[in-house]
Amino acid sequence: MLNLDFHPSGRHFLQIPGPSPVPDRILRAMSLPTIDHRGPEFGALGLELLAKLKQVFKTEGPVMVYPASGTGAWEAALSNTLSPGDRVLMFETGHFATLWHKMARRLQLEPEFIGLPGYEGWRRGVQADMIEARLREDSAHEIKAVCVVHNETSTGVTSDIAAVRRAIDAANHPALLLVDTISGLCSADYRHDEWGVDVTISGSQKGLMLPPGISFNALSDKAIAASRHNRMPKSFWAWDEILEANQNGYWPYTPSTNLLYGLNEALDMLLDEGLEHVFARHQRWAAGVRTAVQAWGLEVQCLDPDVYSPVLTGVVMPEGVDADVVRKIIYERFDLSLGMGLGKAKGKMFRIGHLGDCNDLTLIATLGGCEAGMKLAGVPLSGSGVTAGLEYFAEHALDER
Amino acid sequence: MLNLDFHPSGRHFLQIPGPSPVPDRILRAMSLPTIDHRGPEFGALGLELLAKLKQVFKTEGPVMVYPASGTGAWEAALSNTLSPGDRVLMFETGHFATLWHKMARRLQLEPEFIGLPGYEGWRRGVQADMIEARLREDSAHEIKAVCVVHNETSTGVTSDIAAVRRAIDAANHPALLLVDTISGLCSADYRHDEWGVDVTISGSQKGLMLPPGISFNALSDKAIAASRHNRMPKSFWAWDEILEANQNGYWPYTPSTNLLYGLNEALDMLLDEGLEHVFARHQRWAAGVRTAVQAWGLEVQCLDPDVYSPVLTGVVMPEGVDADVVRKIIYERFDLSLGMGLGKAKGKMFRIGHLGDCNDLTLIATLGGCEAGMKLAGVPLSGSGVTAGLEYFAEHALDER
């Protein structure tokens, strides 16, 4: 029997920026018996799910559900709309933008990677003016798509997608807009239709509070039109057969039945609470956590208050402190998992996730573990973050529904 | 479908002094399919369980398992050893001792209730010298049993049972010693045989980390002998048929099969960890919580450091503060349940449970919720308990196994 109980007692605190802690209600839904994915009840479930999904993406268009984790949905977005050799403009917001760029190259696209320079470049969001400028240069419209990350999980920056849309429009450029909100959906406000996004990529294990394993593409008509003529070899990711089978609530191949049960439950929980309340809840958590970081006398990774992430907060260590050593102490002594610094941020910072099945006291516990662990590691702190965070939560009640 | 999710997100903090938070591992064990309680596998399970139970009671004698909650085990202890009209000496340590005394009267016994006077009397444990004095007076040996509570759940006082044994022996008195350790077993050190206890009463929903529903009597030979001649009408609680059926791992009537699965799992968890480690873990938690109370400038309910409970801590409110109002604010704002003041302590204090499926950060969260709630309620505090508790835990590592 699998044993994941490394400490003698109590529940592990999983405060990485996803996979997020899964509510027991969702785990219970996932334990329902697997049914025939070609039977009538499955079709009814499928139709219900697909309708609810549109609400969380804020779209009238179709949403593809892949029985594959989020990285697959990146590939799906690229491979359905682009052909080998196509030029793509991508913006470097952090590690995940970098990985997506790498994927584009492996798919034989010609990605152009722009961004602010160095590690400091990872502390601000997408610069829409840079995108606009580059698109204006591209008078031949060789760039087929602009790819940006909405909520950059490696940094805690939530970029302004509407601004990117305006930039493309200002440049009068026909490129598709592809947006990754794998870690933003259902935690940060997101509006596929209003923002004119062509393909939105998301996944299950963040704001949807599911285990990893399913992922999404929300599609505009323009994206669907592009998919009809592209030449990328693909089958599993191809939208055409999924769109057809989805008409009746089915999928062309075996879906992740039990994860779909969990998805249905998650969508009910989120829609019953109300998306605006969900977003306000995360914003408040993020503000409380930033208050703590400030009390410690440390820097938040994101330097631009307009694009602070409601999903996670990067905590920058003072010069000379190895953030991974701090994380290890916190993990071993307090059974608390935090996100590591990735790529250019490696060793420089750690990330606190404030998403999924959390509440004020979960985050107080998390801040407590961080504070005690940093002290044990010898990090100089200017004050108590846990009491500052606690005061913030006490003074800022979330309006009850 | 039952909905117990009162807050939009996150797990409720159940920090009452029992029922304690149940580890998922135990919930999973309890979800195994119910089997035939007369079949061969059940007998094997029963024998295994009964052997492990002896270890946690630290006894060589038999342990009765009732498919009934803890109050039933009180009645079982009294009704198997005593007859209507029998005189019993009971010590008033708090609310649960008072309820047990009330039960003795309803069972037509003649209980004599001694103790220190008033509410202050509830802030210290059993006074063995008072018991000795009373027994010495009883030269006719009319007193048939001495009944004391080991860990008084209403106050957070863990009395010295060995001292009571010495008192009885010093008085050279033949009375039986009946001890309630419903909330002490598997959290506080307990030694049925070494301390010469005749009947130990316990339950499932405290240190054993199970839901409520099963309870125990551990028996000495002297208690069994007494049961052979007593005249209390009884059947369900009667030891004789249970002792007989237990020989083969069965019970004379339908046992709580699924709770027994959970009990088996709990015993494995506790014995694998090692009882001494379990006790040290609770002692450390209690010390951390008391450090917090001290930092707040408040009083711990228990005034005698020798008998601080490792299981729960009573926090006394300043004069004029209604502890139940404070508890309500903490519950509503922070989704945290604390124990109320009971009986003479009603409204004067609240109780923090530090038992069951907890860890350092769970308790930091709990202290955080208490601190913020007390401030919101206008309770004057002299400092931050949550940072004091955090420091205590950081500075006092539990030796790893």
Next chain:
Amino acid sequence: MLNLDFHPSGRHFLQIPGPSPVPDRILRAMSLPTIDHRGPEFGALGLELLAKLKQVFKTEGPVMVYPASGTGAWEAALSNTLSPGDRVLMFETGHFATLWHKMARRLQLEPEFIGLPGYEGWRRGVQADMIEARLREDSAHEIKAVCVVHNETSTGVTSDIAAVRRAIDAANHPALLLVDTISGLCSADYRHDEWGVDVTISGSQKGLMLPPGISFNALSDKAIAASRHNRMPKSFWAWDEILEANQNGYWPYTPSTNLLYGLNEALDMLLDEGLEHVFARHQRWAAGVRTAVQAWGLEVQCLDPDVYSPVLTGVVMPEGVDADVVRKIIYERFDLSLGMGLGKAKGKMFRIGHLGDCNDLTLIATLGGCEAGMKLAGVPLSGSGVTAGLEYFAEHALDER
């Protein structure tokens, strides 16, 4: 980790007449986190539960819920209404009536046990005329209560309780009527108020489809009045404090919280289906099983078609066949648990439970296992019961709701 998987693959068939197979939906409800049994949500749950319970007992009066298995509810019924030395008339329908009689003696009552003679006496139900005759003799009204078993789990006979009521009335006798429907409730039609029952005893692990651990007393006003003056020493079982605490949805001592979650779910399932549909479902199953027994050329234990049990069917083995040997083969070869013959029926028959989380194919599997096992054991059969049962189910559709 507990391992109950004795066979390499597949789910055990638990077809004993209780504990019955528990629906996963109930197991999921039972895995919700334990809450504070003194908190506001618990009170709301308690009130809801108590209201729904009245519906299944078909009573306007109160229903006691004990955190104890069914045998405890027998003791509760006797100890609240009777005093040591009281005379009670009990009818021997089978093994459980016999055990209840034994309990009455242990409680220092003076039970009189009447019935039809011998093992054959266990093949018919309560004979109301015998009760009437005995009560008519008792002109001094020394008999304080008549105790009968509604659904005798050891035989598969469901006695006519209305006839017993008429018999008592015809004799113009003031005795209380105490009825055990531990295994009848929610499978066989039962009407506490209409039939003038004073105390109905039931349990969780049969028609309510829960694991064992909670039990019930439904009370008439006359029973409550009797409880105010009786002299049996009791506390745990005493109705007075429960009646008082139940006003607000609480209990005087720790209830079985997680089993109550399951109870709430079970009541929703049964009431949503409709009790009459539930009863029809069980009657149809029983008819199908009896058709199989007939096809085998064997006898059903119950000889009176008017009182065939809808809950279980006793299958009598031919002379010279040890039913327990047959059961063992069936268990070992087919992973199927059947009820053993108890008391006077020991070795003579086995019992097939058709209750709880079952359906037509579960019972076809059960009949298949019985048929193959009996053949392997050398029991001469005159035909195929499994095909006869299958035809019965095919030809008699249960009207869909």
Next chain:
Amino acid sequence: MLNLDFHPSGRHFLQIPGPSPVPDRILRAMSLPTIDHRGPEFGALGLELLAKLKQVFKTEGPVMVYPASGTGAWEAALSNTLSPGDRVLMFETGHFATLWHKMARRLQLEPEFIGLPGYEGWRRGVQADMIEARLREDSAHEIKAVCVVHNETSTGVTSDIAAVRRAIDAANHPALLLVDTISGLCSADYRHDEWGVDVTISGSQKGLMLPPGISFNALSDKAIAASRHNRMPKSFWAWDEILEANQNGYWPYTPSTNLLYGLNEALDMLLDEGLEHVFARHQRWAAGVRTAVQAWGLEVQCLDPDVYSPVLTGVVMPEGVDADVVRKIIYERFDLSLGMGLGKAKGKMFRIGHLGDCNDLTLIATLGGCEAGMKLAGVPLSGSGVTAGLEYFAEHALDER
């Protein structure tokens, strides 16, 4: 809350040829809390899993685990070893071979699809001599891979893979051998190394008894070598990064953590039982089911006894009977799901799955439901399949371990 309880009582019988019924033990393992997929415990779990997987594929080489359902693993096998325009020889065993062929075309390969003609061609397995003949013609070695399905889920035919290997060798042809055993692994004997397979494709929701969502590629050195030079655009499926990350038990992107818990449990169950015992268990079930089909006077879909599938059995309906009408009656009346006829077999037959969490009585129930449903649908039957199957199981005990 999701409600999948379409019938008032009892557990649905899911006897399609996958997804198979999931053992509760696996569902319990899957409900463990999600952990950090970059943390140390995850790495240990990953290494353990990867080692056990080799055992079930009977290979010394690496096994890729995709967080994607089985169709994805088909694409992974093709896209890592082949380049657009490559010629591939595929054998038409049934519907799934046909779908794989279609995928190859969508991936811009040049598949050649050979096989026996018509619907009758789907009633026998792979004809190794046809493959050998075709390869001999290909003196230029334009054919880069031979693709065959081991256990064809649409027909119930388990082809002889060793014979295909011998055919390739006899032709002295360098083509890779790609084998789909999505529904064969862990039910039918399979030997990746011994049979000289280059890529084996499998999935979670069949013999591994998991819900759908993860899938596999087992690799030969030759396959890995081919992957280093192929030109198919790919990223998610690419072996190179997975091979590297797997060295330490990790994956290059987010794995399906909770399904991996289930996989670990499934592997323990299967390896503890012993693979040979597992195979014998399925062979025996299949033989019992075929005995039933014979008793009904119907034909098994597979006409060649050497390649009967141990996993599922296709039951061919008489001329003029619509198999889907029969299936619908069985589903609605008996809560039993069977597999539909697919592609050329549509309406002609239904499929009984005998895999996953089953046992003899589950299959007796299944045969019972089929028999009664066929009678209700007016299918003429020559005898009772359920009694024939029962006799088979009774007479052929599976040797106990």
